[in-house]
Amino acid sequence: MSLAKYVGRRILIMTAVEAEREAVLRGLDGDERFDVRLAGVGPAFAAASTAAALAAAGGSCGLVVSAGIAGGFPSRAEIGSLVVSSRIVAADLGAETPDGFASVDALGFGSAEAQPDEALAQQLVQALEAAGLRAACGPILTVSTATGTAQTAALLAERVPGAAAEGMEGYGVAVAARQFGVPALELRAVSNAVGPRDRAAWRIPDALLALADGMAILKEVLPR
Numbered sequence: 001m002s003l004a005k006y007v008g009r010r011i012l013i014m015t016a017v018e019a020e021r022e023a024v025l026r027g028l029d030g031d032e033r034f035d036v037r038l039a040g041v042g043p044a045f046a047a048a049s050t051a052a053a054l055a056a057a058g059g060s061c062g063l064v065v066s067a068g069i070a071g072g073f074p075s076r077a078e079i080g081s082l083v084v085s086s087r088i089v090a091a092d093l094g095a096e097t098p099d100g101f102a103s104v105d106a107l108g109f110g111s112a113e114a115q116p117d118e119a120l121a122q123q124l125v126q127a128l129e130a131a132g133l134r135a136a137c138g139p140i141l142t143v144s145t146a147t148g149t150a151q152t153a154a155l156l157a158e159r160v161p162g163a164a165a166e167g168m169e170g171y172g173v174a175v176a177a178r179q180f181g182v183p184a185l186e187l188r189a190v191s192n193a194v195g196p197r198d199r200a201a202w203r204i205p206d207a208l209l210a211l212a213d214g215m216a217i218l219k220e221v222l223p224r
């Protein structure tokens, strides 16, 4: 699985907030191949910001990465660990029906899923583990409402088997990338468990440290 297509290409990294952007920049340590931009919070801001950045890049961008902190599904991704997307799934994009949730796929309105670069995801998670970092590769959900109850966490885990983490921007970033014909990836560091909302239990500094560590590995995995 070759990553040769990334040689000589620019890489766009989108984060929701400035603290995440600063962590990404720390990890990249001045690598000039990367542009790190603010997406804003949520899939709509993320898609619009990513599309604008890609239009401005004028075809020079070879990869887009949605990066930031995340909620981790218990027993899949613990606080302080990293998650690389095997799938990017808009987990609440659809309709409620008397029989339960129906995704836009089931409704015939397109796809709630964007496929990340599989070869890159696999090589990145291997490199993260080889560097001694706790890392998993699994589906990362995009939600418009951060999960705040055990009931919703269980519903989402059932809806997307193997769900490892949830954030609020990945699907928007990936859809914009797809519109421009550019591969996408999501890399997140877990700050909190997906489940009952307990903001005091969020470990944001730990997650930002892990995010920077993850970025330091990403830049080594991508060939120059």
Ligand SMILES: O=C(O)c1cccc(C(=O)CC[C@H]2O[C@@H](n3cnc4c(=O)[nH]cnc43)[C@H](O)[C@@H]2O)c1
Residues within 6 Å of the ligand: 016, 017, 019, 020, 040, 041, 042, 068, 069, 070, 071, 072, 143, 145, 146, 147, 166, 167, 168, 169, 191, 192, 193, 194, 204
């Ligand atoms: O308050 C701070 O210092 C701070 C520093 C960095 C980031 C934040 C955020 O609140 C980022 C919001 C961003 O994080 C993602 N996220 C994190 N946990 C979850 C979750 O459990 N469910 C969904 N999304 C989560 C999300 O992508 C937000 O946009 C604060």
